[in-house]
Amino acid sequence: MAGRCLIAFLIMASCLSVFVSVSVSGQLPGDLFALGVASRLRVDGNWTARASSDFGRIVTAAPEAVLHPATPADIAELVRFSASSPSPFPVAPRGQGHSVRGQSLAPGGVVVDMRALAAAAAPRRVNVSAGGAAPYVDAGGEQLWADVLRATLEHGLAPRVWTDYLRITVAGTLSNAGIGGQAFRHGPQIANVLELDVITGRGDMVTCSRDKDPDLFFAALGGLGQFGIITRARIGLEPAPRRVRWARLVYSDVVTFTRDQELLISKQDGEASFDYVEGQVQLNRTLTDGPKSTPFFSDADITRLAGLASESTSGVIYFIEVAIYYNESTITSVDQKLEAILEQLSFEKGFVFTKDVSYVQFLDRVREEERALRSIGMWEVPHPWLNFFVPRSRILDFDAGVLKGVFAGANPVGVILMYPMNKHTWDDRMTAVTSDDDVFYAVGLLRSAVAAGDVVRLEKENEAVLAFCNNEGFGCKQYLPHYTSQDGWQRHFGAKWNKVVELKAKYDPHGILSPGQKIFSPMKTII
Numbered sequence: 001m002a003g004r005c006l007i008a009f010l011i012m013a014s015c016l017s018v019f020v021s022v023s024v025s026g027q028l029p030g031d032l033f034a035l036g037v038a039s040r041l042r043v044d045g046n047w048t049a050r051a052s053s054d055f056g057r058i059v060t061a062a063p064e065a066v067l068h069p070a071t072p073a074d075i076a077e078l079v080r081f082s083a084s085s086p087s088p089f090p091v092a093p094r095g096q097g098h099s100v101r102g103q104s105l106a107p108g109g110v111v112v113d114m115r116a117l118a119a120a121a122a123p124r125r126v127n128v129s130a131g132g133a134a135p136y137v138d139a140g141g142e143q144l145w146a147d148v149l150r151a152t153l154e155h156g157l158a159p160r161v162w163t164d165y166l167r168i169t170v171a172g173t174l175s176n177a178g179i180g181g182q183a184f185r186h187g188p189q190i191a192n193v194l195e196l197d198v199i200t201g202r203g204d205m206v207t208c209s210r211d212k213d214p215d216l217f218f219a220a221l222g223g224l225g226q227f228g229i230i231t232r233a234r235i236g237l238e239p240a241p242r243r244v245r246w247a248r249l250v251y252s253d254v255v256t257f258t259r260d261q262e263l264l265i266s267k268q269d270g271e272a273s274f275d276y277v278e279g280q281v282q283l284n285r286t287l288t289d290g291p292k293s294t295p296f297f298s299d300a301d302i303t304r305l306a307g308l309a310s311e312s313t314s315g316v317i318y319f320i321e322v323a324i325y326y327n328e329s330t331i332t333s334v335d336q337k338l339e340a341i342l343e344q345l346s347f348e349k350g351f352v353f354t355k356d357v358s359y360v361q362f363l364d365r366v367r368e369e370e371r372a373l374r375s376i377g378m379w380e381v382p383h384p385w386l387n388f389f390v391p392r393s394r395i396l397d398f399d400a401g402v403l404k405g406v407f408a409g410a411n412p413v414g415v416i417l418m419y420p421m422n423k424h425t426w427d428d429r430m431t432a433v434t435s436d437d438d439v440f441y442a443v444g445l446l447r448s449a450v451a452a453g454d455v456v457r458l459e460k461e462n463e464a465v466l467a468f469c470n471n472e473g474f475g476c477k478q479y480l481p482h483y484t485s486q487d488g489w490q491r492h493f494g495a496k497w498n499k500v501v502e503l504k505a506k507y508d509p510h511g512i513l514s515p516g517q518k519i520f521s522p523m524k525t526i527i
């Protein structure tokens with residue numbers, strides 16, 4: 001039924017583009033004109049094919065149409081039409097489509113290409129409020145973080161927390177959490193949001209915050225697109241530094257690596273501390289540097305690192321990656337500060353590597369890697385990525401069981417991230433879930449499938465990792481989660497599950513929004 005209704009709707013919509021030119025003469029039926037948004041729907045194969053897959057390149061599913069909204073009201077009209085239809089159809093907002101498991105797809109429904117809002121907008125949809133004690137930016141949900149950075153830097157300001165990659169949308173990351181090396185201090189990006197504009201699954205346009213419609217505000221943050229479509233986020237800002245001292249410290253032993261990371265994220269305001277703390281695991285076989293234009297390691301360094309790895313029984317070494325922000329006037333004190341912090345750490349003697357870059361170069365560092373990978377055809381390959389939050393109390397077991405167990409002998413292409421965050425910086429009223437300990441690790445198994453058979457092999461390894469974590473009862477939570485059964489989702493949300501169901505019934509009672517997450521049965525009325 002849903003399909004038939006949608007098809008009828010789309011036939012009307014596609015007819016409209018033919019009839020628009022004659023509409024002035026009033027030859028079209030009135031109810032078609034009532035649906036003003038129809039002229040913004042694209043139904044031809046070129047458009048639907050583009051919205052049928054994502055960065056993961058593992059899942060494909062075609063929508064019936066793609067909406068190119070000019071304003072948030074266009075989106076609201078579409079959602080209202082679906083919600084009030086006897087057979088509602090799915091609607092999925094799509095940012096950059098950089099999910100990896102089909103989360104932004106809308107099989108048989110309509111994908112809303114959020115980036116069209118940025119293209120259509122005049123004036124621009126990033127507005128900085130720089131005056132006052134608490135500056136902020138109002139950014140359209142469709143905006144890329146790279147563009148938010150550019151706009152805020154014009155005022156000498158910037159958001160506090162960044163993802164590693166900036167060519168993803170504000171709402172795409174706020175629907176998950178948005179984590180990076182600043183999160184240990186400021187929490188995830190969702191913890192730095194002051195206000196949202198949201199279009200609910202009923203088609204209502206609501207402005208919400210901690211004080212106004214807080215249910216919707218907290219639901220939408222980390223809400224995996226289930227409760228509403230975010231069209232604007234107000235995000236707190238801080239003065240932006242101009243320079244960054246960026247360092248990698250090398251460890252051959254996981255106990256010292258994690259102990260030092262936890263020391264670094266425990267520093268209180270006023271203590272000498274880093275502004276950014278992340279970490280990477282290098283299986284010997286994957287020893288890589290970053291972009292060749294700004295290398296961390298010389299060829300001689302790589303040889304020394306490989307030597308260190310071969311001396312360790314597992315062949316695994318670890319980098320803590322840190323950064324201190326500064327301005328030119330504080331260059332002497334940055335040297336002293338770095339020295340003072342390094343003295344407290346136990347990395348391998350002689351294995352500290354530093355470089356000095358602009359703030360933008362630092363934040364936009366993955367762009368360089370993207371360019372390099374694109375140039376050799378390695379960006380647009382399948383990405384069977386798996387991300388976890390692992391409680392501090394089980395991180396050594398995870399290291400032993402997964403990195404030195406399941407992955408022993410594996411030869412992955414990609415990056416493995418491992419860095420801790422403080423749970424107290426997260427707001428548990430938000431939909432996003434973390435693991436239970438006060439400190440937990442973000443672990444990203446970001447591996448690419450570059451050769452025939454890689455997808456199948458990597459997926460098998462992923463299954464083994466998931467089974468290992470479940471069987472051992474680690475209390476891991478997936479970040480950017482993906483489950484194929486409602487049982488899986490129920491376990492994922494744990495104590496939050498009943499609230500999630502209640503909020504879904506309240507804000508998206510027909511189960512229209514973001515069906516690609518596969519949390520609720522499609523088109524089933526929840527109430």
Ligand code: FAD
Nearest residue numbers: 095096097098099163164165169171172178179225229230
């Ligand atoms: P999409 O993939 O388009 O959408 C994601 C989900 O959000 C979908 O369910 C979609 O329906 C929903 N959605 C999209 N727009 C809206 C909206 N306006 N309102 C409500 N729901 C919406 N994440 C981190 O936290 N930290 C990192 O450091 C990090 N690094 C990354 C590096 C790379 C190279 C890549 C590819 C991803 C990285 N990610 C990271 C993951 C990234 O944050 C998520 O995949 C994010 O969803 C991508 O944003 P997007 O705009 O592509 O969203």
